[in-house]
Amino acid sequence: MSGFIASERSDGIMYWRYEDLRRDTTDEWTRTMRQVMQDLDVRHGHFRCLVHFATGAMPTPYLTTEALKVMRDIPPTLAMSVAMVSENNMMFGIVRFAMNKVAKTDYIRFFDTDEEAITWLKERQEEFE
Incomplete structure (x- = not known):
């Protein structure tokens, strides 16, 4: 069983x-992310996600490679807002590294x-309404 737990709040977030961040967790996340992005892009929706990394979520080279692929594949027409919280400060470092490798990361x-x-x-939702 992977360590990725996806849910949706009543407000759509x-x-x-x-x-x-084992391989099975990363694989489940990339499958979910790609499917959600595709579904929202077709509906002209807004991808709003709170990403919470637990203490045990340690970055791996595999995660970094896969995250870069996903970030590069974000449809240019999809409104994106990703808020990250981490119980492990190493995650912010690896995310910043990935952000420096792709063009648009202001979301x-x-x-x-x-x-x-x-x-x-x-607040971001209000900007896109």
């Missing part, structure tokens, strides 16, 4: 929690708490 923000992240995601 996706809540994706990572207990670990990603880092937060200390889930509450701060949710507030920002709600």
Whole structure:
């Protein structure tokens, strides 16, 4: 069983929690991410997601490679807002590394708490309405 737990809040914000970043977790995340992006792009939706990394979610070379592929494949027409919270500061470093490898990353923000992240995601929704 992977360490990726995906749910959706009643306000439409996706809540994706990572207990670990093993290969099976990364594979489940990439499949889910690609499917959700495709579905939202067809509907002209807004991808709003709070990504929460647990303490055990340690970055791996495989995760980095796959994350870069996903980031490069984001449809240019898809509105994106990703708020990240991590119990492990190493994750922010690896995400920043990945952000430097792709062109458009202004849709990603880092937060200390889930509450701060949710507030920002709600504000971003207003920008796209």
